[in-house]
Amino acid sequence: MDITYTAEEQAFRAEVRAFLKDHLPADIAAKVREGKRLAREDHVRWHAALNARGWLAVHWPKEYGGTGWGAVQRHIFDEECAAAGAPQIIPFGVSMVAPVIIKFGTEEQKRHYLPRILDGTDWWCQGYSEPGAGSDLASVKTRAVRDGDHYVVNGQKTWTTLGQHADWIFCLVRTDPAAKQQEGISFLLVDMKSPGVTVRPIVTLDGEHEVNEVFFDDVRVPAANLVGQENKGWTCAKYLLTYERTGIAGVGMAKAALRHLKDVARRQARAGRPLIEDPTFRRRLAEVEIDLMALEMTNLRVIAAVQGGGVPGAESSILKVRGTEIRQAITDLLRRAVGPHALPFVPEALDAGSNAEPIGPEYAGPLAAQYFNRRKLSIYGGSNEIQKNIIAKMILGL
Amino acid sequence: MDFSLNDEQRMLEDTVTRLVRERYGFEQRGRYGQEPTGYSAEVWSLLAELGLLSVPFSEADGGIGGGGVELMLLHQAFGRGLTREPYLATVVLGGGLLARLGSEAQRGSILPDVIAGEAMLALAYAEPDGGYEPLWIGTRAERAGGAWALTGAKTVVLHGDSAGRLLVTARTAGDVNDRAGVSVFLVDPSQAGVSVRGYATIDGLRAAEITLSGAKAELVGPEGGAADALEAVLASGCVALCAEAVGAMEQACDLTLEYLKTRQQFGAPIGRNQVLQHRMVDMRIALEQARSMAILGACSLELGADVRERRVSAAKALIGNAGRFVAEQAIQMHGGMGMTDEAAVSHYAKRLVMIDHWLGDADHHTTRFADLPESTEEDA
Numbered sequence: 039m040d041i042t043y044t045a046e047e048q049a050f051r052a053e054v055r056a057f058l059k060d061h062l063p064a065d066i067a068a069k070v071r072e073g074k075r076l077a078r079e080d081h082v083r084w085h086a087a088l089n090a091r092g093w094l095a096v097h098w099p100k101e102y103g104g105t106g107w108g109a110v111q112r113h114i115f116d117e118e119c120a121a122a123g124a125p126q127i128i129p130f131g132v133s134m135v136a137p138v139i140i141k142f143g144t145e146e147q148k149r150h151y152l153p154r155i156l157d158g159t160d161w162w163c164q165g166y167s168e169p170g171a172g173s174d175l176a177s178v179k180t181r182a183v184r185d186g187d188h189y190v191v192n193g194q195k196t197w198t199t200l201g202q203h204a205d206w207i208f209c210l211v212r213t214d215p216a217a218k219q220q221e222g223i224s225f226l227l228v229d230m231k232s233p234g235v236t237v238r239p240i241v242t243l244d245g246e247h248e249v250n251e252v253f254f255d256d257v258r259v260p261a262a263n264l265v266g267q268e269n270k271g272w273t274c275a276k277y278l279l280t281y282e283r284t285g286i287a288g289v290g291m292a293k294a295a296l297r298h299l300k301d302v303a304r305r306q307a308r309a310g311r312p313l314i315e316d317p318t319f320r321r322r323l324a325e326v327e328i329d330l331m332a333l334e335m336t337n338l339r340v341i342a343a344v345q346g347g348g349v350p351g352a353e354s355s356i357l358k359v360r361g362t363e364i365r366q367a368i369t370d371l372l373r374r375a376v377g378p379h380a381l382p383f384v385p386e387a388l389d390a391g392s393n394a395e396p397i398g399p400e401y402a403g404p405l406a407a408q409y410f411n412r413r414k415l416s417i418y419g420g421s422n423e424i425q426k427n428i429i430a431k432m433i434l435g436l
Numbered sequence: 437m438d439f440s441l442n443d444e445q446r447m448l449e450d451t452v453t454r455l456v457r458e459r460y461g462f463e464q465r466g467r468y469g470q471e472p473t474g475y476s477a478e479v480w481s482l483l484a485e486l487g488l489l490s491v492p493f494s495e496a497d498g499g500i501g502g503g504g505v506e507l508m509l510l511h512q513a514f515g516r517g518l519t520r521e522p523y524l525a526t527v528v529l530g531g532g533l534l535a536r537l538g539s540e541a542q543r544g545s546i547l548p549d550v551i552a553g554e555a556m557l558a559l560a561y562a563e564p565d566g567g568y569e570p571l572w573i574g575t576r577a578e579r580a581g582g583a584w585a586l587t588g589a590k591t592v593v594l595h596g597d598s599a600g601r602l603l604v605t606a607r608t609a610g611d612v613n614d615r616a617g618v619s620v621f622l623v624d625p626s627q628a629g630v631s632v633r634g635y636a637t638i639d640g641l642r643a644a645e646i647t648l649s650g651a652k653a654e655l656v657g658p659e660g661g662a663a664d665a666l667e668a669v670l671a672s673g674c675v676a677l678c679a680e681a682v683g684a685m686e687q688a689c690d691l692t693l694e695y696l697k698t699r700q701q702f703g704a705p706i707g708r709n710q711v712l713q714h715r716m717v718d719m720r721i722a723l724e725q726a727r728s729m730a731i732l733g734a735c736s737l738e739l740g741a742d743v744r745e746r747r748v749s750a751a752k753a754l755i756g757n758a759g760r761f762v763a764e765q766a767i768q769m770h771g772g773m774g775m776t777d778e779a780a781v782s783h784y785a786k787r788l789v790m791i792d793h794w795l796g797d798a799d800h801h802t803t804r805f806a807d808l809p810e811s812t813e814e815d816a
Contacts, residue, residue, distance in 0.1 A: 039445070039505045040438045041735045047437070110437055324806035328729075328750045335728030342439050356721050423714070430713035434693055434720060 041338070043114070051114050058122040061087045065390070067123035071298070073404030074390045075246075076125055078203040082158050084125050089156050095132050102140055102148065103156050109284050109344040113337070120290030121297075128200065131155040131162035135208040138225065138274045142266035151227075165195040165209035165228070165252060166275070172197075172417075173424040175210070175275065176219045180254060182211035182226055184261065184268075189213075189226060191234075191257040197418070201237050201250035204230050214269050225271035227263040228254070242414075244407035245385050279420070283354035284344055286419070287337040287361035292330055295368045299323065302375050302401055313375055326367045333360050352432035355425035362415035362422060373409040376402035383407070439731065441505070448506060451486055452513040455479075460517030462780050465640075468520050473598040474642035475520040484553025489527055492672070497535055497547045504737035507672060508679040508730055515683025518787055520640055522556060525595035528676050529669060530557025530603050536665040537620055537657025546601065546622075558599035560590035560623075560646050561666065568796040570605070570670055571663060572613050575648060577606040577621060577655075584655055585629070586621060586648040594794065596644030597634025599625065604646075604653065608660045618663040621653035639790035640783065664741065671748045673795050675737055678730040678751050681759045681791045685723045688766040688784040692716065695770055695781075712769060719765050722758040729754045742811040749801040749808065756798030759788035 043051070066080045088094040096112050098104025107115070119127075127133070136155050139147050154160040171177040180193025191211060201207065207228050214222030228235065234257035239247045266274050303314040303323065313319050340353045373380050379398030387394040387403045396403055416422040430436040441449065459479050468476040483489050491506050493499025507528065514523065531550050534543060534557070549555035566572030575588025586606050596602065602623040610617030625632050629651035634644045657665060696707030696716060706712055733751035736744045763785035767774035770781050792798055 039441060039731070039735060041732065043437060320806040321802060324753075324802050328754050328802065328805060329725075331732065331747070331750050332725040332729045332754050335732050336724055338437060339439055339728060339731075342437050345437070346440075356724055360721060360725065426714045426717040427710070429717045429720065430710075434713070434716055436693075436696060436707045436713045436716065 041335070043110075047110055047114060050111055051118060054115055054118040055122070057091060057093070058118060058124065061091065062122050062124050063087070066125060069390050070123040070125055072390075072401070073388065073408055075388050078161070078200075081125060081128055081203075082161075085127065085158050088127070089158070094127065094156055095136065096127075097133070098136060098140065098152075102136075102152050109341040112285065113289075113341050116285055117290035117293065120294040123294070126291075128161070130164050130199070130204075130208075131160065134164060134278055135162050135206075135227070138208070138265055138278055141277055142225070142274050146262075147265065160205045161200075161203050163198050163201040163204035163207050163230075163252075165198065165207045167195060167197045169194060169196050169251075173421050176223070176272065178210045178212050178223055180209065180211045181215065182213050182224060182259070184213070185258075187261050188258045189261060189264070191226070191228065191254040191259055193254050195252040195254075196240070196249075198237070198250045198252045199248060201230075201252055202239065202247065206230060207235075207252060208265075210271055210275055213271075217269065220272045222269050223271040223275070224268050225265045225274040226259055227265060228257065228259050232257050232259065234258075242411065244411045245383070246407070246411065248411075280350075280354070283350050283357070284337070284341050286354050287333055287357035288365055289330070289334050289337050289361065292333070292361065292365050292368060295365060295372070296327060296330060299368055299372050299375065302372060302405075305399065305401070306375050306377075308377070319371075319375070322371055326364060326371060329360075329364050329367070333357070333364055336360070352429050355420075355428045355432075358419065359416075359422045359425050359429075365415055366412050369405075369409045369412045372405045376405055380406040380409075441509075445505060445509060448488075448491070448502075449509045449513070452488060452510050453516075455482060455486065455488075456513045456517035456519065460519055462783075465518060465520070465783075469640060474595075474636065474640075475522060475598075479519070480521050481553050483521065483523070484551070489523075489553055490551040492527060492532065493535055493547060493551065497543055498551050499547075504672075504675055504734035507676055507737070508734035511676040511679035512683040512686075512730070515680035515685075515787075516687050518640065518684065518687075518783055522558070522595035522598065524673060524676050525559065525599065526550060526555075526557045529559035529594070529673050530599070530601070532669040532672050533559060533603050533620060533665060534622075534656065536669060537662060539656075542622070542654075542656060555601065556595070556599045557601050557603060558593050558596045558644075559603045559669070560593040560596060561605045561670075562591050562593070564589055564591045566612075568800040569613065570666055571615060571618060573605050573607050573618060574612050575604065575606040577608045577619055577653065580650075584621060584653045585650045586623065586653045587650055588648050590646040590648070592637075593644045593646050595642055596625075596646055597632055597642055601625075602630075602646065603656065604648065605662070605666060606648075606653070610660070615663045617660045618666065619659050620656045620662045620666065622656055623648070623651050623653045627652055637790065639787045667741065667745065670795055671744055672737060674748050674752045674801075675730070675733045677791050677794055678726070678733050678755045681755045681788060682723070682727050682730045684784050684788050684791070685719075685726055685759060685762045688762050688781060688788065689716075689719050689723055691781045691784070692719065692766045692769050695773075699771075706769075715765055715769065719762050722761050726755045726758040740811075742809070746805060746808045746811065749796075749805040752796060753798045753801035753805060756792035756801065759791055760798075763788035 095104040100106035182189040182191045209226045211226050213224040234255040236253040238251045240249045306313040379402040382397040490499040491502040494501050561570050577584050577586050602625050604621045604623045607617050608619040629649045631647040632644050637643050699706050729751035733748045736747040766781050767785050773779050
């Protein structure tokens, strides 16, 4: 038993760190660290920098332009990226639709779509959730009716993250309304520029526009855009939900957030003394740090099992539940740390280069909004209650 | 990054697991508790015969040089069986401190008997007003001619009533809570200057209040410079307790899960209720987090004190909370049965809650973790 990284793994960490130092644009990292808004262009630039190094598709097989990295390398990469203030890689193309295309797509689909994901030609978004179908994904109502060489799609998707930037959307659509719930679903790729596609913003409780509703009104989609077999889309959906889940704990992001929290607590004054010297605050900080140490070790245990050829099963659900709870606890402490300066709401100050005069310390600006934003963590990707259902069934046999 | 065991470790795990399985059924355990010492002399001899009492000692001292992982494997099995034998008191704490501080002659005269199962030790460090702070030592050591004499009181000394020799912390200089001036002594508890009041603990073990009134004592290790060794040995003790808690949590979770699947109410197993399912999931998550911290602690024992102390305190803190959570939920989900002495689960619950009271509870270790300086960026 050895919980240290090997010399090769440490060398790899150094290589990633050196790359980030040279190629992560400083203005983007600053935005991430200061909690400022990221533009589409920022994400595109960062993806391009990663792609130039061959590191965008971290978990694709090498033959399709992936890195071929093992689970430990991917973990180190995630950790270093978060520590350096890199934006998260937008997952919808690289981590979601691409693995499905690689696994179930035709040769032609692979040849067409994969390079465009790598070079940034196509920005993808996810068309899974529908009004009335949150964690109960299989109750998809959006219809696709075959009409010659096309499907005609009608319906609505929702919670479509960054759909306002997207060129393409991958959708679960119902192709056989007579079949049982999980049958009769197909996996369809839709060009967002198709006539009949409408995107409407959903403003979230932090005042931000991150998610959208997407409407389909007699949208004609070439039948060639079907991935896998008609009515077998649930197989693709399930595959995607279990694919590469070792990063789900978000340990790298949580560690970066904890460092930020300590930094804020050192700078923040509380009745004339640095907050970090306040015993109650120190106590809360210690508790969350200890929880994070335990999560990191649990994550490494799962990663080591995957590296050894295992497939992460319902353990991913444990990582998701604890990872999101801990990240929420950290954002909760960040909000509390700034005391009354969590109250002012000046959204324009979140634009980099804004002239808005900060109220209270500059770092306080985004913290309350971020706290509310991060409530999403325990809801999306299968709510934490759904994860517990999965653990009860798959691990405990209840 | 490798969480697998090597062949020797797997053999060790098999050996101790078999011993606990064959010798530590619920009723057998009940009988051992009736012995005057509170444990089974027969099981102790068996531990010696199987070589398990030698595990942590160096080869020079007649042991096999086991480290944190070996300690973890043993105590995880002990936790599954809720064993009562004084492995922690004699081998890990008493033996561990003697091995670290003792002269060749001292080690040579005692450790072979410990390894043979013939000598029992106890570490008397805690004092009535010190809470969980090991350096809070008011017991005084004075030179009396060529020898030392100890005066003071030690409280809740694990297995202090069955030990043939006590290792006692006392001050040769300084004030309570000073790091300097802490010394360790060997004391024969049968002498007139020592009173030992033994009693049962609520988690099925034995402990003693020990009063020293000019007790004759033999210095072990450097005069006034034993604090580092004491801390290191208490860290080993914490790792042992963490592993024991994981073993006990495994059993408490298994028993509760089984109960959820079999106990019928309103015409269905109670485990059909989602609220109980999620509670059980929370117990399982707590167990996995605890297991991770037990591993982290075990793998940090041989590291430098700065890294070790912080990680071990983190582990003991998390496991104190996790163990209490599992214990409380296990009782709750067993309903009235969980309240009875005849149900095994209640004994696991008591041990789990009380592990938090040995060697520092979650509050103590969380505060300690917060106060210890962070060592320079460590990976994993």
